[in-house]
Amino acid sequence: MVDEVKKSLQDLLGKVNGLYSILITDRDGVPLLKVGTDKAPEQAMRPNFISTFGLAIDQGSKLGLGKTNTLICSYSQFQVVQMNKLPLIVTFITNDTCNTGHVLALEKQLNPIVSDLALAVAES
Amino acid sequence: MDELINKPGVYGCVFADHQGLCLGVKGKASTESAGIIGAIAEQAAKLEPKSKMPIIYLENDNRSCAIHRTGTVTGAIFKNVHS
Structure with a gap:
């Protein structure tokens, strides 16, 4: 299963110009799956960076706009979309x-992959 | 956009900025298609880098879609085709 999912992610990676890496992690930022090129910055792939998303969506929910779906961080050389x-x-x-x-x-194409993975994580 | 949507045959239009984020949408078009139309315009422009921005026209039996980029803004117009 992992190989199939990795292949689909690799396909997605090729579809978007400038996309360096796709990571699927748990809420603590621990990577389950990682595909990408060596151009992706190491710092952005660290669990301590990715897990700040959890804190950010908690704050985002206080805006009264409902559940946070997506977070886009735009830096001078990179963008991080979570x-x-x-x-x-x-x-x-x-x-x-x-x-x-x-x-x-890409979210629509990722949904079936992620829901399968979420099930696998819930079972283990 | 109001003017555009009232033209005969037009059933939707969407505009995207240079990052593929939706600027506006009217009629039966999806905000999610903004990124895709931006990407299509970008890829099509690579075919003839020295020419000006192309108009990409996608058509099937009953609908058509015209995509064009001017400056940083990309627009797509969805039309019903009357044969």
Whole structure:
């Protein structure tokens, strides 16, 4: 199963220009699956960075706009797009010029993969 | 966009910025398609880098979609085709 999922993620990676890496982690930022190129910054793939998403969505929910679905961090050289699929977090790392809308549109294709993984995580 | 949507045959339009984020949508078009149309315009432009931005026209038996980028804004117009 892991190989199939990795292959689908690798396919997605090729579809978006400037997309460096896709990570599927648990809520603590521990990686379950990681695909990507060596261009992705090591710092953005660390669990302590990814797990801050959990804190950010807690704060985001206080805005009264409902559950936070997506968080986009735009830096001078990179963009980090994170999706709330709790108990999992999906993280995309891209370059600064990458088409953010295209990355967001990948969500639909990722949903079946993530729900399968979430089930596997819940069972274990 | 109001003007556009009232043209005959037009049933939807969507506009995206240079990052593929939706600027506006009217009619039967999805905000999620903003990223895709931005990417299509970007890829099509690579075919002829020296030419000006192309108009990409996708058509099937009953609908068509025209995509064009001007500056940083990409627009897509969805139309019903009357044969």
